[in-house]
Amino acid sequence: MAVNMEIFHQFLGQIAHLGERAEHVDLPDEKRVALAKEIFHQNIKAEQAGDLESCMHCGLCAEACHFRVGTGDPRYTPARKFELARRVYRREIGPFRWLYRLVTREITIDDLMEAQELVFDSCTTCGRCTLICPMGINVAGLVTTTRHALANAGLIPDDLAAVEQEQGSRGTVFGAGAEHLRKALERLAAQGLEAPLDKERADYLVLTSVVDLLLFNDQLASTVKLFNRLGVDWTFRSNAYEGANFGYLAGCGEVQRKATLRVIEEAVAIGAKAVIVPECGHAYPALRWEGADLYGKPLPFDVYAISEFLGLLVQQGELELDEALNGKVATYHDPCKVGRHSGVLDEPRAVLRKLGADLREMPNHGLLNWCCGGGAGLFVINRTVPLRRAAFEIKKQEVESTEAEMVVMACGSCRLNFIKGKDEMGLNGEIVSLVALVGEHLVRKSEPVASGREE
Ligand code: SF4
Ligand code: SF4
CATH class of the missing domain: 1.10.1060 (Fumarate Reductase Iron-sulfur Protein; Chain B, domain 2)
Structure with missing residues (x-):
């Protein structure tokens, strides 16, 4: 599950030049x-x-x-x-x-x-x-x-504007489009992991995100494994696979609206009962809390963050995992937008306990969890490096106070920031994605989670 650091540094190299691509608005x-x-x-x-x-x-x-x-x-x-x-x-x-x-x-x-x-x-x-x-x-x-x-x-700062402009004009993020999704799925198929793409009808529309396609293939592979194992009717759609919404992050209403409606309209077209948002912190509130306003009426499907979905399956006894962590000391970092903003706090912890982890909480966790410092688009704004380092120092101390052997999270953006922080400042403990961990420890076919949820 370790990230290829060479690819990671290439990705950082791309980010370092983002601002050069921004189109400037000339106004008095x-x-x-x-x-x-x-x-x-x-x-x-x-x-x-x-x-x-x-x-x-x-x-x-x-x-x-x-x-x-x-x-x-x-x-x-x-x-x-x-x-x-x-x-x-x-x-x-x-x-x-x-x-x-x-x-x-x-x-x-x-x-x-x-x-x-x-x-x-x-x-x-x-x-x-x-x-x-x-x-x-x-x-x-x-x-x-x-x-x-x-x-x-x-x-908008140039680096962030460049990504927002790309998503607004071409619908891609960091150059990753539908073709990247198709190729990533072909690579998984070559390993014996088939994923449905562009089914015309499906109960579950599953989203992914650019970081899963470019860097965190373990998150993508585990998502595919999970849904295949659940045996539910699901699909990726090449017209609406991206969870990240840089219009939401940059404050550009039109780009936000376009990216959100793309997912909503596709989910409606295939008759989805639920949309599953990948490990991307802001993607969840962008769809779950702002989607209906942009759509102009209530969403005719449920929206789950994948960490929430996994936790619900575990809590309902519908996901069997082996207890392979066997008392390994782990701590959980709550992504702000999914945890504090959206209340998904117990579900990921239920998954870790089910895996047999010895879960040790940071002094500030759950609602009071300290942000890792890289969210809301800051990771791509290059001039924020000193600020991000100062913020990460707090996080590092919190993690290390637990003496955890692994710090688990359910947000690709947090994972990026943690890997960069560890690379530059050191951090005791492995950095692990929750869904990737689940993908490694699925034990048997399970039934779908009950549809519907109390609002
Ligand atoms: S200064 Fe006091 S009242 Fe104002 S935002 Fe801060 S905590 Fe709240
Ligand atoms: S980054 Fe600081 S100012 Fe912004 S919401 Fe968090 S605590 Fe408040």
């Missing part, structure tokens, strides 16, 4: 400011207005953020990351705008550039600060609104 500064403000006016409704009115500057969120704690730099305090939104709200949207116009200055292009570093480089929208904030302010939500505002102003 005043126009950029106006475009950014347009989004704040559209998006700040009652909920975000309440958040912007509620901050009492207590500073407690400073201790929650891995970038603030890791660097010690007060600039990265979460409350500062919604300062731009607050200024526009106070001057132009809130009930006391007539007063704030007298005492607050108009935002400028310099303010947009300062916000760019705060909301793209130093926030993984992990949501940890919201748990610590006595007012429960959804900082990640305000950061996302600010990302959308900057995207509308043509101010």
Whole structure:
């Protein structure tokens, strides 16, 4: 299950030059400011207005953020990351705008550039600060609104913009398209692992992601093994296989909408009862929590993160795994978007226990898990390397305090960041994908998970 480090370094080499491919939007500064403000006016409704009115500057969120704690730099305090939104709200949207116009200055292009570093480089929208904030302010939500505002102003950082533009125009990510999926499946077939592709009807539409195709073939192979073993009616579709959504990450609404609708419409066309999202942290909320809004009505199928699906199978006694870990000490890293944001906390742990692991929790785990520092698109923004290292140092200490022989996760982006962190800073313990681990230890044919779920 070890990743080929030569391929990994080639992948990093590609990422290092992403920014050169970005198409720049040429606009006068005043126009950029106006475009950014347009989004704040559209998006700040009652909920975000309440958040912007509620901050009492207590500073407690400073201790929650891995970038603030890791660097010690007060600039990265979460409350500062919604300062731009607050200024526009106070001057132009809130009930006391007539007063704030007298005492607050108009935002400028310099303010947009300062916000760019705060909301793209130093926030993984992990949501940890919201748990610590006595007012429960959804900082990640305000950061996302600010990302959308900057995207509308043509101010997405180049590296991230290049990937978002590629997905928007060609539908591929890092050059990986349907042809890559087909070839990857042919390679698996040559090893005796057949996967259905483009079935016209299927109960389960299974997604994969670019990192599974290019780097983490063990995740792809194990997913195929799992669904074949379950004996359910499933398929990949070459028109909708990609779980990653760089429009969602970059704040580009149109690219997000297109990528999400592609999956939804394909799932509807084949009559899928469920869509299975691969080990890609943001892919899950992008479809599960935002999909229905973009579709304009409730989704006519269930959406499961694969770690959630595996856990449900285990909890319902429908997935037999050998206990091959045999007391091996393991710890589980919760991907923020699947764990804290979506509540998938018990399911992956049930799988690890079923495998016979001696599960040792990090001091901060579950809802309070520290982000690894590479999510929300930061992994592709090259200038964030020092910030990511500072954040990973916290994670490394948490992992090593458990003395685990393996750290298991269910997010390809976290896995990328962990491998890079280990490569540069060292880390005791093997870095392992949950689904890959399951694929190694399936023991017998099981029945499908019961359809439907309480919402
Ligand atoms: S959402 Fe996470 S990364 Fe962003 S400010 Fe809050 S704690 Fe920091
Ligand atoms: S903890 Fe909440 S109220 Fe306090 S400064 Fe941070 S965002 Fe504002």
